[in-house]
Amino acid sequence: MEPSLKRKLRSGSGPFVAVKMTHTPKASGQEFVSEVSIIGRIHHVNVVRLIGFCVEGSKHSLVFEFMLNGSLDKYIFPQERTVSLSYKHMFDGMARGIDYLHRGCNMQILHFDIKPHNILLDEYFNPNISDFGLAKLYPTDDSIVGLTAAGGTMGHMAPELFYKNIGEVSYKTDVYSYGILLMEMAGRRKNMSPFAHHLSQIYFPTWVYNQLNEGNDIEMEDASKEDRRFVKKMIVASWCIQMNTVDRPAMNKVVEMLEGDIELLHNPPRPFIAPREINAGDAIETIRIFSDI
Structure with missing residues (x-):
C-alpha cells in the first residue's frame, strides 16, 4: 500500500483530501473491497470519513478527508516532541470511536489493527480511526467470530489470534489492542523495548501493572497536572489486555471507566505474558515473538 497523498478534488473547491492508492491484481483486491464496504457504513466523529473511491484496472484509490496532523505515532514515539497531546482527549475519543464500530452500526x-499508525489527527488533534483493510463485518448479536487466518500488527495483536485454546476471537480482540495503545501513549514508548534501562521494563504492560499494583506513579515527561492524574487510569489498560477474553471489558464499559471516578476502579489481575523472572535470553525470545521492532 502506498502512502496517502494530499490532493485537491478536480473542482478545486473545498478542503484537501487524502488519496490512498494501491496497485493490486484484480484477483487480490479483497483488502480494497473490504475497506470500501466497511468504512462506507461509518459516520462518527472519531472515525476517518471516506469521501469516494476509484478503480481503474489494477489501480485502486480511496479518497478520505485529510487529517492535517498525520498519525499518532509521530507524537508519541519520536525523540523530540513539539506537541503535548491531552491524554483524556485522546483516550476518550479513541474509545468512543471503537465502541461505535462495535455497537453503533x-x-x-x-478493526483488527488498532495501533498508533492507524490513529490520524485532524487540525484540532482529534483522533480518527483509519485503515480498515483488515476489518471484518459481523452481525451485532455475534460475540464470537470465525477467522481463517490471523491479521494485525505484532505487538498489538491479542493472544487469542495466536493461541486458540485461551479464548475465542471477538470484539474483545480490539479491546486488547486499544489497551496496548493506551500504554504506549502513557509511556511514550512501544510496548516492548530491548533498550529499557532495566530488564523488568522490557515488557511495558508488566511494568505498568507492577507500578500501579504497588501504588507508584507512572513517570511522564512534559505532562500537565491533569494528564498526570488521568494517566493513573492506566488501570483501565491493564483490564483491556487480560489474557482471558472474559476478563476484558467491552468498549462501552471502557468508556464508562475512563469517564468515571478513578477511586472506584479496582486493580485487575496480572496481565498476560508477564514473566515472573525475566532474563536476557527470555527477553530476546519474547521480543522475537511479540514485538514488531
Missing part, C-alpha cells in the same frame, strides 16, 4: 465492525 447495523453490523458489528471489528
